Amino acid sequence: MNLKALSEHLGLSQTTVSRALNGYPEVSLRTRQRVTDAAQNLGYRPNHAARGLATGKAGAIAVVMRMAAGQAADPHYGEFLSGVGEAALSLGYDILLSPVTRETEEATFRRLAQSGQVDGILLSSPFVSDERIKLLDDINIPYMVHGRDNERTRPYPFLDIDNKGAFFEAARLLVGLGHRKIGLINGLANLNFANDRALGVIEALAENGYKIDPALISNGEMTDEYGYRQTAKMLDSDTAPTAILCSSLFIALGAVRAIYDRGLKIGSDVSLLAHDDVIPYLKPENFRVPLATTRSSIRAAGLRAMQRLVDGIDTPSTEGEIWPVDLIVRESIGPAPAN
Amino acid sequence: MNLKALSEHLGLSQTTVSRALNGYPEVSLRTRQRVTDAAQNLGYRPNHAARGLATGKAGAIAVVMRMAAGQAADPHYGEFLSGVGEAALSLGYDILLSPVTRETEEATFRRLAQSGQVDGILLSSPFVSDERIKLLDDINIPYMVHGRDNERTRPYPFLDIDNKGAFFEAARLLVGLGHRKIGLINGLANLNFANDRALGVIEALAENGYKIDPALISNGEMTDEYGYRQTAKMLDSDTAPTAILCSSLFIALGAVRAIYDRGLKIGSDVSLLAHDDVIPYLKPENFRVPLATTRSSIRAAGLRAMQRLVDGIDTPSTEGEIWPVDLIVRESIGPAPAN
DNA sequence: TCACTTTTTGAAAGCGCTTTAAACTTTGCA
């Protein structure tokens, strides 16, 4: 059942039928009704490719998914996608999930843009000095970055949370509680958000004339296992921290274990604070000792990023939007233990 | 840069250029070389919609993502997607992630199928008596189910793990260790896999002449919080179980807390066993008391499901494929405590 | 060299939709 068949069935031209279906004003009410009824009854659905060819619009946006061999799927990514999906649903857009490796990424971007398969590209969690943003500018397709790239000087559209501010506030709070040796178990070093968080911590210490011990900063994939290992290593070292900041609840999960393993108490022997992306299946308030967090919903960010991207298809923007982050104090932090 | 421009640039017909690019044999080697070089240099990429219109193929498959308002994104879903993505990458297919609500789902299926936007649909985690499988048959599009629907009698293509067998073996092991009161903290009751797992447990008990206490089976979304609540409830009841089976590591996370909260020891006071979908960021061997599991990689399943779906586009299959599940014994299980 | 086969290239139709430009109807008002 295509447009031609439908219009013949109705004794109308394809033009009129098309216009009736697409809500153009120059169709009489009676005709429109007749057309929509028939379309409904006969189960007519416009061919996507044909429409795309005629309009030049795809009705879809691409979300890039990096698939390094052996690398874990980021647990936060699903939650982000879910926000993107919610926005897509209400906007009537589809999501083209493009799996890429580092090798195929550039070619994929170009293909997506120039083949007209999507109307825009959503890039998430950029690196420091991310060449992909430049690429997106070059290939001239609407895009939106979830996260940002501090090294970049030219304006570009992004949505990020205030990672630096969040970790600055968190570290400042700990310093205020007397902590001097503060550990940071962070995400991968080449990711901009991880960088920002480290800067926040460093700055909070510097503000009070302290310096962070480089041995107390670590970077890696944000898993439970990594959190355990790093915490164990830090606690067993000569310069064991009295407070630890984690970039993810999954890291905190491992950190908690390592702390208990050593017979230490969370909130008194060791203070613990983690960033919470608001993942519904893992809540900081449900930790044995409720976990203090910096909190910002990654799902909400995905939703908003998608919205802005779609809005920007017709009227491009190069605005950066930065969300403040809540600091939520719970029992997992307390005054630094006396020496 | 389109085909016409490229062919004019080369002084060849569109036909020849198209054929050269698509690897048809009737093009001389010299011409082909010339064409591919020019395409490369000029950055030509075929228009996706036009190709789709001409060939009737979309080069993409749809993965449906249910977005119930307020419902959590399933933590295992990301891992599944990642497997699908890996397969898609190597097969040269794109993934159309279609967010749907229960209300929009049927219409979306029909639209995807009849608009030719995708060549196939991947359905995951079906319900018991899932009307969507019937729908997929009706609208006549290649599809593949990850999971299965026991109520369905007509053959259909699916890939599932042996949930019933896995939980049967797990429960049988516990019974063998003297456990009589076995709890099951399961996924949502309308999901087929959850149903299968319950059947496995019931059967293992029945085999030895025991019956499961209905109060010791619970269904819900597989989160940490749910695991905690249900475990707490069970342990605090008159008929506290001596062993608990969890349908997910996230549930187990909560279960562990509830057990510790009560001053009980895992592996002696309470045995604990969970299903592990092999999520890289949360490993059962890293639990404080290493967790016994039934294990099957959901990522591998996604990969295989995608492969079979794509294979089935040209040569449809209605075969069900069932993967055995490993039972991995670790310290979290032990003999039932003496009364 | 010629007749014939094989290899290589091209013209044109067609995929199913949107949209421009033009034609046809109806309405409003003098």
Add this chain to the structure above:
DNA sequence: TGCAAAGTTTAAAGCGCTTTCAAAAAGTGA
């Protein structure tokens, strides 16, 4: 009643590709 304006409908072109059918070029054997 006539005529401009507004409202409604249509024919046909075009989006950029693939593919059928036909023609041209190149090769082959006598």
